[in-house]
Amino acid sequence: MTAIAERKTRLIAVSSGKGGVGKTFLSLNLATALATRGHAVWLFDGDMGLANVHVLLGIQPQFDISDAMAGRCTLQQTFLDGPGGIKVIPGASGKREMAEMGALETTQVIEALVTLQPAADFLLIDTGAGIGKHVTTLARLADTIVVVICDEPASLADAYGLIKVMYRDFGSRNFEIVVNDVSTAQRGHLVFGRLQQVAMKFLELNLVLAGIVPHEPEVTMITRRRETLISAAPRGAATSVMLEIATRFEKLKATTNRARPKLSIVDGTFGAQSP
C-alpha cells in the first residue's frame, strides 16, 4: 500500500453551506477543465445519501460507493467514464446507511481513493450542502476547500457558517471562494467583498477569491443534453473562468500533515482497519 505521506493526489472539496448554489455544476465543470489541461481527474459524489452527479451525466451506475464499502465490488468497479476522460465515483442515492455514515467511514472512503494506484492528479469532492458531519469530514480531508457562493444573502450567511465551523473547530484555513451565477464580474466582486469583510471582522481570516463564474443562460440546455461547458460552449465566459480556476488549482500541493486513520486496502476493496 502506498503511504499517505507519498500521495500525489490533490484533494479539492467543493462546499457551500447553502444548497442549490452550483456545487455540482462547478465540480463537474472544474473536473473537465482540469482534464482538458491534461490531468487525471476523479470526481467523487460526496453528497451522501442524495448523490446525483451520475444523473446529470445520464449514466446509470451498476455499483456505487456503498457497494464498494460493503465489499460487493472493488472501488475501481464503481468508476464511471465521465466527460473529457474524467472518472466519476457515484455516491449512493436514497440509501439510509449512507446518509447516516460516520466520520470514520467517510474518511475511509477518501483514504481508499487516494491510495489507489495509478493515482489521480486531482480528486474533486462534491460534498453536498450543509455543515453536517459528512461535509465537515470531507472538507477537513481536502487540501483546498472551495466555498461556492452566489448573489443571495442566505448563501453568504451559510458560507460564513461553514467557514466559521471549519476554521474554529477544525483549524482549516485553506479556503478558496468561487462566486457563481452572477450577472457581472463587478457584482461578483461585491458579493465576495461582503463575505471577505465578515470573515475578516469576526474571524480575522483573509479569504481568497478563486474566480467569478457568470450566469450562463445555456446551462439548462447544456445539462439537458448531458454535456459540460467545455464541450458545449468552449469559448463561453463561464468556460474560460473554469479554465482559469483549473490553472490556479494546478499550483496546489497535496498536503500530508493531517492525522488520518490507517486503513488496509487490498486491490481497492475495503479491508479491516489496521491497528
Ligand SMILES: Nc1ncnc2c1ncn2[C@@H]1O[C@H](COP(=O)(O)OP(=O)(O)OP(=O)(O)O)[C@@H](O)[C@H]1O
Ligand atoms: N453559472 C450558472 N449559470 C446558470 N445556471 C447555473 C449556474 N450555476 C449553477 N446553475 C444551475 O443552478 C442549479 C443548481 O446548481 P447545482 O445543482 O450545481 O447546485 P448544488 O449546489 O450542487 O445544489 P445541491 O446543494 O442541491 O447539491 C442547476 O440547475 C444548475 O444548472
Ligand SMILES: [Mg+2]
Ligand atoms: Mg449538488
